[in-house]
Amino acid sequence: MKSAVRATHGPEVLGGVGGFAGLFDASALLGYRRPLLATSTDGVGTKVAIAQAIDKHDTVGQDLVGMVVDDIVVVGAKPLFMTDYIACGKVFPERIAEIVRGVAEACAATGTALVGGETAEHPGLLGADDYDMAGAATGVVEADRVLGAERVRDGDVILALASSGLHSNGFSLVRHIITGAGISYGDNSAELGTTWGEALLEPTRLYTTPLLGLIDAIGDGVHALSHVTGGGLAANLARVLPLGSWTEVDRSTWSPSPVFRVLNEIAGTSLESTEGTWNLGVGFFAVVDASRAAEAIRTIEATGIAAWQVGTVHTTNRPAGEFEQGAKGVDGGAVRLVGSYAR
The missing domain is CATH 3.90.650.10 (PurM-like C-terminal domain)
Structure with a gap:
């Protein structure tokens, strides 16, 4: 999982994976005349129930990136970085790694750095095989280039x-x-x-x-x-x-x-x-x-x-x-x- 996440990192990402917060060097924004930050958040929805039903978890990560990052490009913004969140009844490391690899590969395909995330166990609230996921991303666009x-x-x-x-x-x-x-x-x-x-x-x-x-x-x-x-x-x-x-x-x-x-x-x-x-x-x-x-x-x-x-x-x-x-x-x-x- 860590190698997949690191593959999304350019020199702008500092500190690697596992910290309390992800760090992204924003000095590249100094080249913008008036940079506007664009942000979006979303989840995969009940599609995850089908992934759970057939025990196939390598595609829902791309769904998450598609739902989050593709909202940012609507205003003409280039994505910079993303974080994700997975809530589950029980952590099965191989399953979590499979999900996050999907997120990371889709982030790489969209030029987005995956700078951090969280996996939380919610026993008693979610069944052992249940999980839900969400994410948030940030991008940048010149003020005079905003689409709409x-x-x-x-x-x-x-x-x-x-x-x-x-x-x-x-x-x-x-x-x-x-x-x-x-x-x-x-x-x-x-x-x-x-x-x-x-x-x-x-x-x-x-x-x-x-x-x-x-x-x-x-x-x-x-x-x-x-x-x-x-x-x-x-x-x-x-x-x-x-x-x-x-x-x-x-x-x-x-x-x-x-x-x-x-x-x-x-x-x-x-x-x-x-x-x-x-x-x-x-x-x-x-x-x-x-x-x-x-x-x-x-x-x-x-x-x-x-x-x-x-x-x-x-x-x-x-x-x-x-x-x-x-x-x-x-x-x-x-x-x-x-x-x-x-x-």
Whole structure:
């Protein structure tokens, strides 16, 4: 575990692993004109219950990094360092090491130093095989380079970046469907080509490095980013659009991956009914200048992530009908999904 953590450390990290606090040399920030620190915290949620059910713990660490660090890049910030926290009923050293190795490897992939963490035993509160995890990260961005709704303009193009699967949201619904259908996580799924447990534990895709590369490539052409997490597609996009703007996201531009279709078929529900819970194949939105959209797609796809145009931002009077407007206390733009998903 320690070797995996040390692999995330550059010369900025002082003191190694195991102290009461992690130390990070911030002198690099002296090169910024007006550095703003960005911070985020999150957990993996009930997805850990599936990891525990099949005794597979090497992917949830990446889920944690994806949920925490990829929120920082939304404002255009470069991640600096992260800490994690694992609460468990009983410490099994090999299991904890497996979890933390996953965190460390994902931190390395996003250029984030894992500078510390905590593992706490909670006997009597958690069962011996139970655990939960959370993390927090800090990044930095120049004040005049912060991305967000204030940069978005009429005519901007909205790009979707493909997800790797469910990521780490909506697993209470997933587990409800699986349990109700009498499916065991060790059962094979012919439609998914693996066991249910393996399919559902597909780790969250990491977007930080590709998106920082996009910002470097087209600069001011990137106006806003949205991480599609809790709340689903329309709500998360609405959060990064300016008040008074609107857009329609065209479902026909993509086909949700099999795991979403199979779960909805088992539950007897439609893909559209789960748009507020699951990402349905879109892990991030990028709002870019229309003249740079084609270049942005090429830049993202060069990293191995599929990207495509799903809509356009408008500031004219919006058409009649129901839109989702803002979310999580943000008075943002208005978004609705239209059309039918491609097969």
